[in-house]
Amino acid sequence: MIQAILSYQFILKKEETGVFKPQFKPVCLIFNNKDFSRSDYSELIDEMDLFAIFYQHTTGITETIGDANRFYVGRLKQTSYQVISIFLQDSAENQFMTMSIFELDDEIGVFEEQVKKMAIKLGELYEDFTKKKGFNLDKIESEFKFTIFQIDRLTELDKLQKVALIYQNDERLKILEILRERPISKRDLKEILEKMKPNPNIDLLLQPFLQLNLIRRDWIKGETGKKKVDMKFQGEYLFLVKDLIFARFPSKDSIHRIKTGKHEIYKEYKKQINQYFANYNVNNQSSEDLKELSSALLNPDCFDFYSLMTNNYYPLDKLPKIFSEFVDSKSIIEIMLKLNLITTIKDKKGKSWVTLLTEIKPLVSFPEYLLVKVRDLYRSKSKDENITYEIAKKALDLLEVTYPEKVKF
Numbered sequence: 230m231i232q233a234i235l236s237y238q239f240i241l242k243k244e245e246t247g248v249f250k251p252q253f254k255p256v257c258l259i260f261n262n263k264d265f266s267r268s269d270y271s272e273l274i275d276e277m278d279l280f281a282i283f284y285q286h287t288t289g290i291t292e293t294i295g296d297a298n299r300f301y302v303g304r305l306k307q308t309s310y311q312v313i314s315i316f317l318q319d320s321a322e323n324q325f326m327t328m329s330i331f332e333l334d335d336e337i338g339v340f341e342e343q344v345k346k347m348a349i350k351l352g353e354l355y356e357d358f359t360k361k362k363g364f365n366l367d368k369i370e371s372e373f374k375f376t377i378f379q380i381d382r383l384t385e386l387d388k389l390q391k392v393a394l395i396y397q398n399d400e401r402l403k404i405l406e407i408l409r410e411r412p413i414s415k416r417d418l419k420e421i422l423e424k425m426k427p428n429p430n431i432d433l434l435l436q437p438f439l440q441l442n443l444i445r446r447d448w449i450k451g452e453t454g455k456k457k458v459d460m461k462f463q464g465e466y467l468f469l470v471k472d473l474i475f476a477r478f479p480s481k482d483s484i485h486r487i488k489t490g491k492h493e494i495y496k497e498y499k500k501q502i503n504q505y506f507a508n509y510n511v512n513n514q515s516s517e518d519l520k521e522l523s524s525a526l527l528n529p530d531c532f533d534f535y536s537l538m539t540n541n542y543y544p545l546d547k548l549p550k551i552f553s554e555f556v557d558s559k560s561i562i563e564i565m566l567k568l569n570l571i572t573t574i575k576d577k578k579g580k581s582w583v584t585l586l587t588e589i590k591p592l593v594s595f596p597e598y599l600l601v602k603v604r605d606l607y608r609s610k611s612k613d614e615n616i617t618y619e620i621a622k623k624a625l626d627l628l629e630v631t632y633p634e635k636v637k638f
Contacts, residue, residue, distance in 0.1 A: 542584035
């Protein structure tokens with residue numbers, strides 16, 4: 230859960246002695262946890278962490294996201310929370326730092342997009358500080374509250390969104406790629422992922438796989454025969470038991486509704502569907518396309534609009550008011566049109582109608598190909614690629630046991 234969004238201006242205050250003392254002057258503090266308040270939030274973040282984060286921004290020696298050193302993602306040192314911090318500087322070189330603070334087990338990568346959107350708005354609002362010699366605190370507070378609102382909506386994900394978590398994230402895609410080839414120890418997996426990102430949280434990365442019942446975890450003793458144990462093979466192992474991929478389908482419900490309603494747009498609607506799927510191949514989807522689609526599904530407003538469209542079709546000028554007051558509905562529609570999730574069709578009177586063009590469903594399959602790969606790995610003479618009898622047997626046993634299981638969406 231997001232705990233708070235805190236904004237400060239960095240200033241150098243001149244003391245009576247003539248010495249300049251650096252300090253952080255609060256601009257706007259919004260708390261999402263009733264345990265904290267403006268008068269008491271020392272257990273959330275303290276001054277040492279503020280200076281440490283400021284140092285990361287200005288030196289840029291650790292991980293950043295986005296443009297240069299504007300964004301910093303990390304764990305607080307003095308308290309048990311993690312942070313996404315934004316560093317902005319206006320035309321008069323006033324410096325501002327805005328931190329979104331989360332619990333340690335929150336998957337903050339999912340929320341980065343919302344924080345980036347807030348950063349764009351804050352850049353404009355902080356610039357007003359120079360021009361108007363003061364903050365529009367009402368607007369800043371409104372932006373903070375809206376961002377918290379959007380992040381809270383992302384804490385309870387639909388199954389479809391959990392698949393999007395996998396396809397949006399490079400580390401998770403790497404996990405899927407590896408497990409499609411072989412069982413792997415958690416230790417070895419961490420070593421591989423560390424080359425992509427420092428200190429990966431393996432348990433957090435594995436969550437959507439486990440929640441969707443795509444993998445199993447089991448302890449391997451490391452037995453290699455004759456009662457010998459090889460520590461190289463001992464530890465917790467991960468096994469893929471179901472494979473999946475995002476796929477698009479014509480929306481049967483939408484086609485049925487428009488056809489049975491004898492609506493005049495049916496002929497054009499069917500034509501657009503046929504044109505799209507004549508060129509669609511589920512196996513030719515690029516990773517970039519899948520990431521864009523996943524990002525849209527993880528956008529709360531896009532997902533709500535997509536869910537709405539699975540239930541009906543509407544006149545463009547009379548769409549149900551499902552968007553919050555902060556959201557630009559036109560931008561959401563543009564995203565959905567660009568991704569070919571929806572289409573607009575004009576009737577004979579020139580009135581535009583919005584309906585679903587493609588429905589997204591994950592294709593879940595039994596990874597039959599692993600039967601051969603596991604056998605070949607066991608028989609392999611390569612010391613770097615082979616697996617023990619114990620690992621091979623566990624992999625095949627798990628595939629046999631889980632074969633009847635269904636993952637429904």
